[in-house]
Amino acid sequence: MNNKLRVLVAGTGFAGQGHSDAFRAMGAEIVGMVGRTPSVVKSIAEKMNIPYSGTDWKQALIDCQPDIVSIATPGGAHYEPIKQAIEFGCHVFSDKPLTDKGETALELYELAKAKGVKTAFASSFRYMPHIQHAKQLVEKGAIGEPVEVECNSHFALERDIPFGWSHRKEDGGGRLNNNFTHMISIVSSVIGEKILALIGEVRDDLGKAPIVEGVHNFKTRRDFIPKDLNDPSLKWGESNVEWSYTVLAKIESKYATKPVSVLFKHGGLNPKYQENHLVFYGTKGAIFIEGHYGMGPLYFYDENKTWKELTIPKDIVDNQPNIEGDTERNWHYLVREFVKDIKGEPFESYQTFKEGSLYQQFIDIIRRNDNWTDVGHLQ
Incomplete structure (x- = not known):
């Protein structure tokens, strides 16, 4: 059988x-x-x-x-x-x-x-080895009480990637769906799973993209960018979703007496100047991880007020599937x-779908973009 x-x-x-x-x-x-x-x-x-x-x-x-x-x-x-x-x-x-x-x-x-x-x-980028290492360090009290988290990433995606699902809100596109879901999962895995409050701003920096036939694999879509973007016969599709976002959140943590403040800053089309990174700040130290999804290396700011690179513990390495590609x-x-x-x-x-449904409700709130207070009349 x-x-x-x-x-x-x-x-x-x-x-x-x-x-x-x-x-x-x-x-x-x-x-x-x-x-x-x-x-x-x-x-x-x-x-x-x-x-x-x-x-x-x-x-x-x-x-x-x-x-x-x-x-x-x-x-x-x-x-x-x-x-x-x-x-x-x-x-x-x-x-x-x-x-x-x-x-x-x-x-x-x-x-x-x-x-x-x-x-x-x-x-599932919460399973990155350096993210799991950060979780261990926070659990052990290495940074004291966590107080603040900073997530900063800019991808410099090609503006002329062929028009498709990633350009359309109704098809599940947008940077919140395809970047923020990973980022909030990463941070909550380290700090705590309960999101108490959030506020956000989104922008569509793209506007339009060329329509090209034959794109079936998301990973190879760059291969289909038209060589002549001024070709008068080229058709264009209109983007209706965000390519950049800024989100502030408060997260409950069993390791802290007060809610932890979190900044999520992402620009899908904008270039990075310094390495994309995540930083977990605490009352006694801090953890800095290079890479937008915690690719590493990981640096620890200790009581001597110096940054030092830490290696991934053996138990985390041994628990990782032996597979190429994050x-x-x-x-x-x-x-x-x-x-x-x-x-x-x-x-x-x-x-589970509990988190999947929560994250989608969060994204709906952020996309309303209704958090501004008009101060023009004060000037």
Whole structure:
């Protein structure tokens, strides 16, 4: 008898293939893959030795009888497939964002809870080794009481990346959905999971992008930037979502007597001058991590008022999946804990649709952009 967990994957691109590899690494069987374009999904399924491929998600649920579904499509395409999978009784692993709006994300969380299925939400850069090291240091009291966190990143994304889901709010695009979800997950993993308050400002610095056919993989979209952007026959799509954001938050922490202040500053199109970074400040010290998602190295500011680089502890290194690529390794980490939970084995706690629905509600609040106080009349 084959006791392997059966997984059906929605999405044929970088995430769909990455999720498939992660589940296979945990001994699961990828029984099918569903995509929008028949020729593409057939080709990817054959390349990955997946026995079933198709474009009809509901039919695939019936045909494949999965225990788990993995949702690896853009966020605007998540709602119906996840809802159908929950009704079918499947456990659900979903990439971020959970949906394109807080209302539907909350609905999916409540449906999953009522059905009794397990869910995982892949804002998974909290598993970066240096982030886990920072968490250990804070837990041990190395920085005293945490008081402030600073997250600063500027990506200098190409303005002429072909128009697609990332340019559209209704498709799950925007930097809040695709950067802030990771950043708030990282900070809360270190400081505390309860967000008490937030305020935010967003901007669309882009405006428009060229429409180009043939882009199927998010990771290779740069290869499709038109060589002649002045070609009069070129068509353009209008962006309707943010490419930069600034968010202030207050987070409750069991390590602090007062709420911790957090600054999230991100510019998707703007260049960095110094290295992107995260800093955790405390009453006795501080932790500085280079890289927008905590790639490292990590520096510690100690009682001698000097910064020194720290190596990652062996227990953290040994617990990391042996996978190249930060994104892929973090998927493997989360899938590992999710599968353990489903099998009834001991597991590390992980983020679920509870966090996915909360984050989407936070994003809705930030996007209202209604936090300003007009002081023009005072001048």
